[in-house]
Amino acid sequence: MSKKIRELKAMLNKAGFTETSGKGSHTKWLHPLFLGRITLSGKDGNDAKPY
Numbered sequence: 001m002s003k004k005i006r007e008l009k010a011m012l013n014k015a016g017f018t019e020t021s022g023k024g025s026h027t028k029w030l031h032p033l034f035l036g037r038i039t040l041s042g043k044d045g046n047d048a049k050p051y
Contacts, residue, residue, distance in 0.1 A: 006044040 009019070009027070017029040022039065029038040042048070 002047045005042045
């Protein structure tokens with residue numbers, strides 16, 4: 001069973017990422033030591049996509 005978006009957000013917060021808003025249901029996650037960003041799409045209750 002795949003993880004929920006809220007679970008991934010909690011994992012990213014715990015790892016030190018900060019959330020910035022995006023368009024619609026997208027959120028961008030930034031970390032000072034990671035060169036780039038992670039984008040999550042979907043609402044908190046949705047299943048995360050496997051890619």
